[in-house]
Amino acid sequence: MFESAEIGHMVDKKTWRKQVPDLRVALLDAQFELKETAKIPVVILISGQDFAGKGETINILYEWMDPHFLTTLAFAEPTDEERDRPAMWRYWRALPPKGRTGIFAGSWYSDPIRQRLKGTLALTDLDARIDQINRFEAMLVNEGALVLKFWFHLSKAAQKKRLKALEKDPHTAWRVTPGSGPRLKNYDQLQEVAGHMLRMTNTAWAPWIIVEGADDCYRSLTVGQVLLNSLRQRLATGDNQDTPVAPQMRPSVDGRNLLSELNLKKKLNDKAYADQLAHWQGRLAELSRDPRFAQRSLICAFEGVDAAGKGGAIRRIAGALDARKYQIIPVTAPTEEERAQPYLWRFWRHVPRCGRITLFDRSWYGRVLVERIEGFCSERDWLRAYSEINDFEHELSAAGAIVIKFWLQISQAEQLKRFKAREETPFKRFKITDDDWRNREKWPQYQQAACDMVDRTSTGAAPWTLVESNDKNYARVKILQTVCERLETELKEKVVGEWMTREFPRRDNRRDNNKSAKISPRKKGKTKT
């Protein structure tokens, strides 16, 4: 893999002086088109051996391109806000928006490599990480990003030579720090780990570009040319990526489906409701204060037919919780900053920390519901959303989040009754719009989309709960009870995907409830299904 990057590539000063001006003009033109017309986000990973020119490359990119549209992203020790969330959260929040270029000095590769070198990551766990990285990068590319992964390589001899040359020149001697020497001793080990990583992540959609780092002119010109060619190619092809074949969704041969089979007659009288509500709210309040919950987080997503009672159910949950512990996120139209990012970005930004709760009033499932039906995104986009959503929820639960998803179902007759009541009650009128009436006409399509959604995204770690909601009392209690029972089970015997939580181990002293009893460590064992 590294052979071509050890043959002693060099570019002389004359060639350099001749080529650079044209390259710069071309790069600036491409960058301009990128931000003005194509609005593509560019992700550039700068990685490789020590002293192979990573920092110099970042500087030259700032010199050659318009720095107003560049951002450098770098990652040191994770902060506690990062430790308290899935490992990929810190990278999601650093992604460049459309039209901008993000230069990653360090990336999602750095931690696995570091941990593998330290010996704290088993090979099988490393491979799980690699799989996750490949899926993440595929998502980026599918979302329209250009992903360029540079690895700067030096042979062992070339690395030593470069270090000596830097030390000798008084203008560069300061670049060599006391830690430089010892770090080089890891050369062989790093080559082995990186070799494995690079091979396994050398995908068609985001291949590695290995560049010999010994000669400044060669390295910089190579990076510039690769960047220019990739930008041009991407600008020329536009968004015309191969559309995956749409698999056949489940056809409704006998007219029966998950939702039509629900018994919507289930009821609870007001007396029983008051008692049950108090019971489960009290239980939820207790569970949210359980010291074991400080190690976990809770994410509830509410979807359902219009007027099925999502808001009321959410308020019954919130009513049992300390305001400092939860956030209600109503999912409305995305903001400009959100539209400039991959679809899931706006949900990632609301992922709760350990010990916290986020209640989503509508959710990331909008893509396979309203966006699918109304044609707000392409077929290709919503088809790939199922697996991206599964990946997302997998990352959440592997990091200790408890993901609970509710579909609230009412009958068409009940919906009509509620729509009319909304129109007739002045303070409910804001809840009913023309859109609601239009959606109602597409009832069968929405029901079909909901069934497809449940079929494809109800997973062991993040199952759907279908809620018979013609009776609000019954629905609210069922939801509260489901949340409580799931929390009880999870806090009792939850097994956590070890590789992910081990990446950024949490620190004991950064818990909020530092007066609470001792926290029992997460148990190991078999995965709950």
Add this chain to the structure above:
Amino acid sequence: MFESAEIGHMVDKKTWRKQVPDLRVALLDAQFELKETAKIPVVILISGQDFAGKGETINILYEWMDPHFLTTLAFAEPTDEERDRPAMWRYWRALPPKGRTGIFAGSWYSDPIRQRLKGTLALTDLDARIDQINRFEAMLVNEGALVLKFWFHLSKAAQKKRLKALEKDPHTAWRVTPGSGPRLKNYDQLQEVAGHMLRMTNTAWAPWIIVEGADDCYRSLTVGQVLLNSLRQRLATGDNQDTPVAPQMRPSVDGRNLLSELNLKKKLNDKAYADQLAHWQGRLAELSRDPRFAQRSLICAFEGVDAAGKGGAIRRIAGALDARKYQIIPVTAPTEEERAQPYLWRFWRHVPRCGRITLFDRSWYGRVLVERIEGFCSERDWLRAYSEINDFEHELSAAGAIVIKFWLQISQAEQLKRFKAREETPFKRFKITDDDWRNREKWPQYQQAACDMVDRTSTGAAPWTLVESNDKNYARVKILQTVCERLETELKEKVVGEWMTREFPRRDNRRDNNKSAKISPRKKGKTKT
């Protein structure tokens, strides 16, 4: 202050049932106008005694208003990302954007009150915090926000009674936690501290609304009415606040000013430049690795005449730094999310953590330079910006940030030369636009604005450095040297505004460079001027 809230206010169920529907309709109408037309951000503070109905009020607001435009903000123990920045950073990042309502369950008042109760905040320090809060709220109001501060009060007897009633009813008993009893013992102390705080922050622009919390119907109706009336009043008056009188800026009687007095002939030959550059870059690299810097942060703002060489100077600083330590923030047009916030919000979001560096290519001074000259904001806005900027920089430096500001000055002749060179060099062409030529015609106005800016914002903690930049060599070295010398002084003898840093003391174990030598504590002593 609390007398009116101890007389046993009550509203009977009948009145409640009669008034609530109309109130809800009116609130929804006002909220709709708020978000569709007026685009005002509403900041609601919910605070007061335990069991005075804070949580219940939040719930009722969610029931009465359209929850899609409400956000609840709550603050527990600060995270390390928050500890590493000025105390107000966590509140800045929580502010609701225009058209939305942020309900603060806990706020900038919570920490000072808690610390005062614990006895860790001296009265004089408390008063400094109060002054800061008043200035912050004035800024919010000036930026167009409606700020409503509710304090729910209970007499000691009423509080006890309410606790007992909650315990007795099986439907509410779970609301009483083991910690409830002991907390009530602080009643008198809390009343004293809160009384002082409330009195001192009872400003004309953001007065306190003290509400008796004993009776649910009374409390909720009161909050609803106050909210409705305030919204209506605000919607009716629009943005017509009193314009402050514009003070006379320094007139140029003799044609001389700070910038005209600079000696732009200062030079450095290429040989000396190479040596000096290496010297100061080396020094800067060392200083950035100094263990004492892990307790501080560095913020450099670059302003100057067009084509004065900001970008080149910034790259010379960046070239000396580890990519993980710094961020270059080019200040371009604000995004939609940024436009929906107070002016300084988009700079607050880039405030670096301890141990980190942010280089701003143009800065928050845009408001008193280009926005003033081009009329992008009202006179009232840029006039108040001077003191808001001073407050901002004061908060930064009080929290340990080192703030360095550069104005790069070139002559008109030199600018013309550089403009022409940019037009003639293909890869520099992107740097010159029609705007630049237009700005050049307003040379005297821009120079005047720059002088006013330096006069009004060059403070002891954050002084301006004027850089003679006709010669790029000289300018770059002067800038590097200034940064290094300032860092040296600050790391040696910096005194930190104690009250601010004490608020969220940093934890030793959360430093990046946890292998570095022992960190010496910040020295106490007299303020450096």
